[in-house]
Amino acid sequence: MINSGPVGVFDSGVGGLSVLAELRRALPHEDFLYLGDTAHVPIGARSDEEIRDLTDRAVAALHARGAKAVVVACNTASAFSLSHLRSRFDMPIIGLVPAVKPAVQATRSGTIGVLATPGTLRGTLLADVIQQFAVTAGVRVLQAVSRDLVPLVEAGLADSPQARAVLREVLTPLADAQADQLVLGCTHYPFLAGSIHAEFGDTFTLVDSSAAVARHTRDVLNRGGLLGPQHTAGTVTYLFTGDVDAARRVVATLTSPGVHNGQHLPAAAGPASGPAPAPLRIERVRT
Structure with missing residues (x-):
């Protein structure tokens, strides 16, 4: 079975890009929707109820855009929200566990x-x-x-x-x-x-747990018959609730070819040479 819907990835800001990098390595043919709630980052000092509410609203926004599964790429949101999210949404919700x-x-x-x-x-x-x-x-x-x-x-x-x-x-x-x-x-x-x-x-x-989460996500999609078409390279659309221009600058830095987890490593897909990368797809959203 093939499901062409995107995989949603949520974080309070840009930190989840470290998880997204591993997800793209493990699932190079999948499309991703990355939602960074930069209007409310950091969430760690907020109340338990507010953390759950912000996470719920973000996952709802990803679900409304057709996400077939969501990775909660935030340790704090995972710690407070997973049970609630899994009871509310009829799709796989994958969280983080400290390594x-x-x-x-x-x-x-x-x-x-x-x-x-x-x-x-x-x-x-x-x-x-x-x-x-x-x-x-x-x-x-x-x-x-x-x-x-x-x-x-x-x-x-x-x-x-x-x-x-x-x-x-x-x-x-x-x-x-x-x-x-x-x-x-x-x-x-x-x-x-x-x-x-x-x-x-x-x-x-x-x-850190990002590589293990990526492998687990691949297994969950495979078991659920949710893997996308395997003949095309996946895409990423970035959604931010805060300043898009500021987010664009940081995303461009943290996702530049050969840069991962703060170190210069081989790029996730393809050689460094070749055509210039496509412009980042970044949108402002409300949750």
Whole structure:
């Protein structure tokens, strides 16, 4: 069975582009609708009810545009909204789980760190996976939190002296405690990889869940008979609730060929040479 509808991807801002990059690697023939709720970012400091409401409105907007499934590419929104969304919408809803399990499996020092937002720390999802995978394995988990990092990524300053100063402040205690794995508990944080490496070298192995979420999404679509046509390259349409011009500049930077998770890596599809990429499809939406 073939379903030509797009896959929706939601985040509070541009952080979910790190997940979108992995989704496009795993599902190169699928069309995607990316919705960044930049009018309300960051959402981590908002109330539980407001987080659920904003997420519900965004997923409803993607559903109205024909999305056949939605990936909630935001750790905070996943922590507070998945059960509600799955009860309301008749399509697969895929969320994020902090990548504590692979970090626990990989640690050599017996200590791992989690870099998260206030909202993710406030929810129960992170605490549950720490209890399930780290506590039972006797692995110590140290948590670091900052309200400043998400706005810096949103402003296109992931690789900047300001970002490095914040990272130096919040991550030095983890480095001093011999943490060797760092779980990136927010989809904005993979774009800080370059700054983290600039400050801490190889102290931490950075771990995030985007590749695992992409594989899971591919499996869900396959099992549900929702895969799209396999003979054409997929497209992306970007939807933002806030300033489109500002979003366009940041998206252009974070999705430029060969740039992924803050590092220069091979592009997801095709060689670097060839025709110039098509202009970004970006629209302003209300949710």
